[in-house]
Amino acid sequence: MLDVTSILMTVAPELWLALTGLVGVLLGAIFGDRFNSFSFKFGALALFGAAALAVLHFGGGEAFGGLVRTNTFVNFAKVITFVLAGISLVIAEGFLKRHETTRYEYALLIIFASLGMGVILSAADLMTLYMGIETLSLSSYVLAAFHRDSARSSEAGLKYFVLGALASGMLLYGASLVYGFTGTTSFAGIAEAGVTTGALFGMVLMIVGLAFKISAAPMHVWTPDVYEGAPTPVVAFFASAPKMASTVVFANILFTVFGSAMDQWQIIISIIAGLSMMIGSLGALLQTNIKRLLGYSSIANVGYALVAVAAGQEFGAAALLTFTTIYAVTSLGMFAAVLSMRRRGGMVEGIGELGGLARTKPVLAIALSVLIFSVAGLPPFGGFFGKFEVLRAGLQAELIPLAVLVVISSVISLGYYLKLIKIMWFDEPTEKFEAVDLSVMATVVLTAVVAGIVFMVFISELGTGGWATFAAAGLPR
Template sequence: MLDYTAMIVAIGPELWLAAAGLLGVLLGAILKDRFNALSFKYGALALFGAAALSLMFYQGGEAFGGLVKTNTFVNFAKFVSFAVGGFALIMSEGFLKRHDTIRYEYVLLTLFASLGMGMILSAADLMTLYMGIETLSLSSYVLAAFHRDSARSSEAGLKYFVLGALASGMLLYGASLVYGFSGTTNFAGISSSAPSIGLMFGMVLMIVGLAFKISAAPMHAWTPDVYEGAPTPVGAFFASAPKMASMVVFANVMFTAFGDVMDQWQLIVAIIAGLSMIIGSFGALTQTNVKRLLGYSSIANVGYALVAVAAGQASGAGALLIFMTLYVVSALGLFAGVLAMRRRGGMVESIDELGGLMSSRPWLAIALTILIFSIAGLPPFGGFFGKWEVFNAGIEAGLLPLAIILVISSVVSLGYYLRIVKIMWFDEPKERFESIDGSVTLTVLASAFVAGILFLVFINQLSQWAYDAARGLAS
């Protein structure tokens, strides 16, 4: 018989999101278009409720015969992912309303994508992992192409789907090899099985498939195109909630299923990290579209996070949680800033069109400057402490070349980050921006406050929480 108490403790947030999603389908069928505007509040409350449940069942548990297992490490990631996902959903309503695409299906797709995030974070078995990845991926493909009248959005969805299907196939083939040579799909069983050539081949294919999901180089090609072509609120969601969840899942799989053969995968992850940092930083230098620039910035930041994974569980797990939390908050705020910049001709996406923002909207320019300085890793803003933790983890693990690449790519990134600041503060003013939705304003200011002030004051508390959460991996 099922132990319902253990099941609720282990996957309470996912059960909540599944129920909210199915209820939303029913409400949409009954209320039809009357549910469109209400659905965004409904979805945000569902995601914030899931975040609260992640804290309520923070110590985690195990259910379904070991198919799912949660601990403080994954519940930390769940809380952050669901919370930023709720904010991403709140700030989407105004954009979709202006483009006549405000439909409750958008909210339901976001909820089911978030359900997929929770499933992969809870996974302790290859079957559960793959089901969660496909739940997240299928919803994401549709979200990327949600603006049906936009050729760019349709192209983004098609590219994401084709490349995502290829990556899913590689992940599934790798998982089948791992099962074939270990005799089990359970992470704990895989970890205790004898190493073999076939098992290592399967592990490498799984790394390739998971690297696509986190947009790490050289499996990064889809990222700038999808970020540019997808509706801006969708880009904000992709850059925040699924990024946090996927990155922590990558680490969880490597630490839990393949932790005993770290010497076999550390160099592979280190190479991927180095390539991501270099390609992301140098690729962004030539970009003129702010969304494409943020796409390349995402690739570089995934590289920084992978330094913590390559450092291993003992040194890198806590550093990864700190870095990703600080990154996704800043990334969400920057995409909200892009949403805030709108003129009569439509959305402003060219970097050069930000000229004179300081004179026309000083509060927005200051908030975006704080977020840019944070994501660039400049002290004393929050992002600096995230990079510092990752850098220290790399040094402690003896990954000096990777730490040097981290520093060099961070310096290179200042070239495109400071260019945006210079244009906002010192270039001639452009045409006046239109009014901003209140939810977007709130998200920009809240993200800037958190990244620039709150984390600066409470960085020690965040570090303690993250490192305490990382110890849950040992349980």
């Protein structure tokens, strides 16, 4: 007999987001522009509610005849993803209002993008996975080009669409090959059938398609351009919530669907991880635009995350959750800090504009410094724990070359991270930034606190039973 309550709770976050999204469309149609301002609060509450529902059924379950299946591993990612999406929506309103683009469609697009993230995290079938990816992607294309009067934003949206279309095509073709050679679209069925030579080609194409989605090198192509051109609140969203969800989905598919072919995909993931770390780190050294710099930094950090994936489920699952959580939180805080870079002439993005920030905005400078030290992986900040666990996972899996590249890439990254610190604390002050929205400043400070050592110890506990270890234990063996 079907346990209806368990089924409903398994898909409760996604049902809630679909319902609130449709209600938002209805309210927008009825109230028009009068709904614009309230839509941001409405959307944030919807996303925080979805996170709460994921917590209530944290152990997971199965629904729709096996098309959807959740466990602690994916529900951990859901909670973090929905919370970050909600915060990114809260900090967006002031920016959009100043640029006269405060429209309720923005909040609804974030809700539907988050619905897509929830679906891909819950997917237990290739059809469910593809449906979720397209829901996320279509919303993301519009968000990237949301500032339609800006040539840069329109260009970012077009480039993101081209990249996304190529990735979707690769993924769909790979999925069709896997289905053709295994005779099933179910994750469990594919794992049981094993990976034949034909299915191996499909697996490789799926890996390439998913690598495009997480902006891993050499499939990163226009990622820095999208980061530079898209509206800053949109990039804050892209760099946090979808990055967390997509990376966890990537790992979940390789661990649970293609686990028997680990010897085949480990070398592919190792190459992608190594290229991502080096291209991201070296590319960031040359940047003077802070959004492009963070774009290249995100490519390098995807490389670190993929080291944990290459290490396999036993060694890498908990390390992946720890690292991606710390990075996603830190990334949101850093883009919130970029939102603070506003003067009478409008937003500024050059790293030189941070000159003397320690004297003009000491609280912002301290918080941003903590975030920079964290993402650089310096002790005793949160990012150190993330990189430590990734490095340890690589060593335990005997991926010595990757472990060496983690260290080399981290040392290279100090070149541009410490450059930002030097500009903020030692350069002559530039014109003072205007007062920032309370929500933006609160986000910068809050994420700096979270990126500190105390909170992150509870997540990682250096692999001895922390939240990430508990969540990773829920993956099927």
